[in-house]
Amino acid sequence: MVDWTVLLLGVALLGPQARPPVHPVTVLATHAQPSEFETRLIKLTGDELRREAESNGYLVARQDEFTFVRSKNLFNLAAMDELNASLGALIEAAGPNERVLRDRETVAKARELLATTQVASELGDALLDCESLLLYASASVTLSEGGRTVRIDLPSRPGDPLRAQDFTEIKPDRRKLEKLPRPQPYPDALVFSFGPTLASSDRKAAGSARFSEQVAAELARQNRRATEAEIALRAAMSQGVALPNVGESFQAFASRQSPDYMESLIGGFKAYGFESAGEWQAFLHGARVTRTRVVPMIGVPYSDGKINRIRAVSPIPQRNPPVP
Amino acid sequence: MELTLQLSIVLASGLVADWSTVPADTYSYPESYAFEPVRTIANMNIYPVPYGVQSHSHAYQSECDASTSTLPPWNSYFATRFIISHNWSGESGPRIVPAQTARYYKLRITTNGGQEKWVSINPVQGPFSRYRNDRTAALLTEDQSLEEGPGGGGNG
Numbered sequence: 001m002v003d004w005t006v007l008l009l010g011v012a013l014l015g016p017q018a019r020p021p022v023h024p025v026t027v028l029a030t031h032a033q034p035s036e037f038e039t040r041l042i043k044l045t046g047d048e049l050r051r052e053a054e055s056n057g058y059l060v061a062r063q064d065e066f067t068f069v070r071s072k073n074l075f076n077l078a079a080m081d082e083l084n085a086s087l088g089a090l091i092e093a094a095g096p097n098e099r100v101l102r103d104r105e106t107v108a109k110a111r112e113l114l115a116t117t118q119v120a121s122e123l124g125d126a127l128l129d130c131e132s133l134l135l136y137a138s139a140s141v142t143l144s145e146g147g148r149t150v151r152i153d154l155p156s157r158p159g160d161p162l163r164a165q166d167f168t169e170i171k172p173d174r175r176k177l178e179k180l181p182r183p184q185p186y187p188d189a190l191v192f193s194f195g196p197t198l199a200s201s202d203r204k205a206a207g208s209a210r211f212s213e214q215v216a217a218e219l220a221r222q223n224r225r226a227t228e229a230e231i232a233l234r235a236a237m238s239q240g241v242a243l244p245n246v247g248e249s250f251q252a253f254a255s256r257q258s259p260d261y262m263e264s265l266i267g268g269f270k271a272y273g274f275e276s277a278g279e280w281q282a283f284l285h286g287a288r289v290t291r292t293r294v295v296p297m298i299g300v301p302y303s304d305g306k307i308n309r310i311r312a313v314s315p316i317p318q319r320n321p322p323v324p
Numbered sequence: 325m326e327l328t329l330q331l332s333i334v335l336a337s338g339l340v341a342d343w344s345t346v347p348a349d350t351y352s353y354p355e356s357y358a359f360e361p362v363r364t365i366a367n368m369n370i371y372p373v374p375y376g377v378q379s380h381s382h383a384y385q386s387e388c389d390a391s392t393s394t395l396p397p398w399n400s401y402f403a404t405r406f407i408i409s410h411n412w413s414g415e416s417g418p419r420i421v422p423a424q425t426a427r428y429y430k431l432r433i434t435t436n437g438g439q440e441k442w443v444s445i446n447p448v449q450g451p452f453s454r455y456r457n458d459r460t461a462a463l464l465t466e467d468q469s470l471e472e473g474p475g476g477g478g479n480g
Contacts, residue, residue, distance in 0.1 A: 156357050161355045268360040271362065306414070308463070309414075309464075313466070
């Protein structure tokens with residue numbers, strides 16, 4: 001009985017003293033090892049930290065004993081907000097028919113989106129020279145018959161015609177990627193660094209986890225916006241477009257298409273892996289649609305001096321642009 | 325005397341084929357496009373892959389065809405009946421295909437022409453029509469995501 005009393009008394013007296021002391025922790029998140037400036041920054045505290053951070057493009061947030069510091073553009077977060085807004089300009093311009101964008105402001109916004117894609121790696125600064133862009137929906141169906149599966153393009157819907165002068169001639173020396181403004185590619189890593197602190201390792205790890213959650217929520221919000229914009233873009237481009245239904249016979253769909261389209265489709269049998277036009281026609285005759293797809297595309301018309309080309313990609317911005 | 329004069333006018337009308345366009349029957353097609361697949365490279369990996377150059381050649385045809393009547397006056401755009409085969413050649417690559425992406429090379433053949441119907445006032449000889457299909461080609465290179473769901477690209 002006495003033993004219990006002593007024990008409870010001991011817990012009551014020692015309990016508050018056993019709780020570890022709370023020490024403030026400054027957590028910095030970067031994609032690479034912190035720079036000299038960043039190492040100096042997280043040694044600061046309070047107002048001095050906030051002032052110095054904000055005047056250099058960093059954000060500071062407080063949560064309990066943690067102070068989170070990150071570049072505004074970590075994961076290109078700031079750039080992606082602007083790019084998602086540029087996508088809005090394309091939605092306004094988009095319709096079921098092909099559009100040639102020549103309006104300077106819309107072209108500039110579309111170019112910002114293209115600058116994040118593979119097209120920028122291939123065409124480089126020459127993208128700045130291209131003043132016309134093609135906005136269209138790439139519609140395709142997948143057909144199956146007798147164990148074979150083939151994807152074919154559906155006819156596109158003509159709108160503004162591309163003129164000869166829309167194909168800008170690109171000189172090889174303009175393919176360098178030097179002047180085209182675009183978000184910077186970043187290393188696919190997330191590094192946490194801590195300012196001077198007496199906090200234990202588990203608190204530092206807890207701070208990193210909470211910071212990660214904040215960034216993850218921000219990224220998810222942006223990604224949702226981009227997906228919604230893409231859905232809206234595709235809806236604008238699919239409006240009134242008669243697509244075949246999954247399960248429908250291709251023959252039924254083909255009978256509603258122009259003779260030009262069918263003639264060109266049948267003539268291309270080799271490209272679809274068939275030996276003869278007859279074999280290809282027999283396939284098409286029995287084929288059923290297993291999938292339809294409409295993907296918004298933006299194309300850059302250009303000439304390499306020999307032939308006219310159109311380089312096209314989805315206008316959905318790439319968060320981490322490919323390294324040239 | 326008066327009867328003779330009237331008869332001459334009727335005869336003259338029968339002999340001269342006075343051509344003109346009739347607004348209701350004169351129209352132009354908008355452009356139309358067709359795609360012919362040239363090459364497809366599908367990269368199922370989660371890392372980019374390089375691929376090499378491949379040359380292609382392709383023939384397509386432009387034509388102005390239909391009525392064989394040579395009676396005037398077809399307008400200059402339709403004046404000559406013709407069939408021309410165009411040979412197109414080009415190269416695809418070398419390039420890098422991003423992860424989970426299909427790269428389609430397609431020949432985009434644009435039909436620039438239109439149709440105009442000309443009508444003769446002489447019902448025996450008309451109406452005649454001619455169709456013109458002028459075609460030009462450009463190599464279209466298109467990247468599409470292989471992932472399901474919305475999106476032809478993006479890396480959220």
